[in-house]
Structure formats: structure tokens, C-alpha cells
Amino acid sequence: MTVPLLEVRDLSVTFRTEGVVTQAVRNVSFVLGRERLGIVGESGSGKSTTGRAVLGLVPAHGSVSASRLALNGEDLRHLTQHQWSRYRGRRMALVMQDPKFSLNPIMTVEKQITEAWRLHRRTTAAEARKHAAAMLEAVSIDDPERVLRLYPHQLSGGMGQRVMIAAMLIAEPELLIADEAISALDVTVGNEVLAILDRLVAERGMGLIFISHNLTAVAGLCDRVVVMYGGRVVEECAARDLAHARHPYTRALLAAAPSLDEPRASLASVVRDPAWLT
Numbered sequence: 001m002t003v004p005l006l007e008v009r010d011l012s013v014t015f016r017t018e019g020v021v022t023q024a025v026r027n028v029s030f031v032l033g034r035e036r037l038g039i040v041g042e043s044g045s046g047k048s049t050t051g052r053a054v055l056g057l058v059p060a061h062g063s064v065s066a067s068r069l070a071l072n073g074e075d076l077r078h079l080t081q082h083q084w085s086r087y088r089g090r091r092m093a094l095v096m097q098d099p100k101f102s103l104n105p106i107m108t109v110e111k112q113i114t115e116a117w118r119l120h121r122r123t124t125a126a127e128a129r130k131h132a133a134a135m136l137e138a139v140s141i142d143d144p145e146r147v148l149r150l151y152p153h154q155l156s157g158g159m160g161q162r163v164m165i166a167a168m169l170i171a172e173p174e175l176l177i178a179d180e181a182i183s184a185l186d187v188t189v190g191n192e193v194l195a196i197l198d199r200l201v202a203e204r205g206m207g208l209i210f211i212s213h214n215l216t217a218v219a220g221l222c223d224r225v226v227v228m229y230g231g232r233v234v235e236e237c238a239a240r241d242l243a244h245a246r247h248p249y250t251r252a253l254l255a256a257a258p259s260l261d262e263p264r265a266s267l268a269s270v271v272r273d274p275a276w277l278t
């Protein structure tokens with residue numbers, strides 16, 4: 001039997017802040033191969049917390065439990081912070097929403113891309129620079145030698161996001177988690193970034209978890225989709241079947257998805273059924 005790239009079983013995350021308990025993720029289970037899995041759901045449904053728990057990035061006031069959390073069969077549940085940082089540096093990576101906040105403003109593009117990579121490998125600065133330039137080419141940046149010398153404020157949003165992707169992929173991770181990775185970009189630039197992710201995931205045989213509000217992007221990019229509501233998975237289907245999803249919440253999400261040619265229902269007007277949470 002082949003071991004899946006990622007196994008998540010009965011994942012729960014609870015936050016305790018000033019006496020208030022929030023159950024952000026409740027018994028979430030899914031399996032990921034070297035494929036693209038979309039996680040969709042409205043704001044607060046637990047998508048990001050699920051992604052962060054897989055990466056060992058839940059803050060200390062959150063408690064995480066799972067009956068299985070494994071990367072290529074390796075149990076991740078009892079890793080120390082040091083072990084987590086090694087997994088994140090080499091085997092798993094996160095691309096977040098806004099490169100403005102993810103890139104270090106006082107580091108050149110070259111430094112951003114090579115720094116984490118050099119921590120894990122013995123390599124010269126010249127070799128690292130060559131590799132970084134090749135990564136910039138892989139994310140369709142023209143004139144990489146020039147761009148390596150720039151600082152984040154000199155990059156457009158789309159270029160910043162490509163630099164982030166280059167920085168995350170230089171270590172050749174097996175799993176990439178993209179959390180609202182195109183939400184801060186305009187439609188055209190967002191589509192370009194999607195096309196780059198699509199190509200890189202296929203070329204490198206990675207697994208991708210693509211967390212997004214954008215059902216159109218998810219349906220276009222992903223193989224399978226998990227729909228979350230109130231911290232739970234309420235539906236899982238092939239991305240091509242998303243338009244025919246059965247669950248009333250997924251249907252409501254689809255009805256509320258923005259469209260250029262017709263007005264859409266507001267998600268706030270959806271009647272919510274407590275039974276979805278049981």
C-alpha cells in the first residue's frame with residue numbers, strides 16, 4: 001500500500017483567550033497525495049487554522065489534537081519546535097496572502113530567497129545566488145539578476161508573491177500550503193500566480209493545499225475540494241463536481257461567489273442549520 005503524502009485524522013484545534021474558548025477546528029480528516037486539494041469556506045470556518053496545524057504553526061494559546069497527523073508516514077504529532085522548523089524549512093512550506101507582510105522589508109530579494117535555504121545546506125554564496133536566480137526564472141520573473149538586488153518595497157504585489165513562492169520552493173518541499181495566496185492580487189495577476197503554482201506543483205510532483213475564498217480559482221486549480229463550516233468538514237468532492245455539490249452550505253457558497261455577469265446572493269442571508277455541525 002502506498003503511504004499518502006499527508007494524513008490528517010480527527011484534527012481539532014481549540015483556542016483559549018481570556019477565558020473564551022473557541023473550537024476553531026473540529027475533527028477534521030483528509031488525505032492528500034501529490035495532488036491539489038482546495039479548502040474553502042467562509043471567514044472563520046477554520047481553513048487557516050487547519051493549514052497552520054499541519055505546519056505546526058498554531059500559537060501557544062491553541063491546543064492541537066489529532067489521532068493521526070503524518071507526512072509520508074512520519075508522525076508529526078509530538079515534534080519539538082526545533083524539529084518543526086526543520087520540517088518547515090525543507091519538507092513543507094507556506095505561502096501567505098500578502099507578500100508585504102511576509103517579506104522582510106530590510107532584506108534584498110536574494111537574501112529572502114537564499115537565507116532559509118542556506119541554513120539547511122552547505123553551499124557558497126555564489127552557488128546560492130545562482131540557484132535563487134534560477135528560482136526567479138521558474139516563477140516567470142524576467143531579468144532575475146536585477147530583481148535579486150531589489151528590496152520588497154520595490155516589487156509590485158504580483159512580483160512580491162512570486163518572490164515568496166520562489167523562497168518557499170527553493171528547498172523543494174513535498175508539501176506547499178498556499179493560504180489566500182492570490183487574495184491580495186488583482187484578477188489578472190492572481191491568475192498568473194495561479195498558473196505558476198499549477199505548473200510548479202505538476203513539475204515538482206508536490207502536494208498542494210490551496211486555501212481560498214475564491215471558489216472559481218479552487219475549481220480551476222484543484223483536483224479535490226474540502227468544504228469547511230464552523231470548524232468541520234461538511235463536504236468533500238472532486239473539484240470538477242463542485243458546481244453540482246449537494247450540501248446546502250456548499251450550494252450557498254456557490255450562490256454567493258462573485259460573478260462578473262450576475263448579481264449574487266449574500267452569504268449572510270443563508271439559513272444555517274445547527275445539524276451541519278453534528
Ligand SMILES: Nc1ncnc2c1ncn2[C@@H]1O[C@H](COP(=O)(O)OP(=O)(O)OP(=O)(O)O)[C@@H](O)[C@H]1O
Nearest residue numbers: 015017022024042043044045046047048049050059
Ligand atoms: N490565534 C488565534 N487566537 C484565537 N482565536 C483564533 C486564532 N486564530 C483563529 N482563531 C479563531 O478560530 C476560528 C477559525 O479561524 P480561521 O482563521 O482558521 O478561519 P478561516 O476560515 O481561515 O477564516 P479567514 O478566511 O477569515 O482567514 C475563528 O473563530 C477565529 O477567530
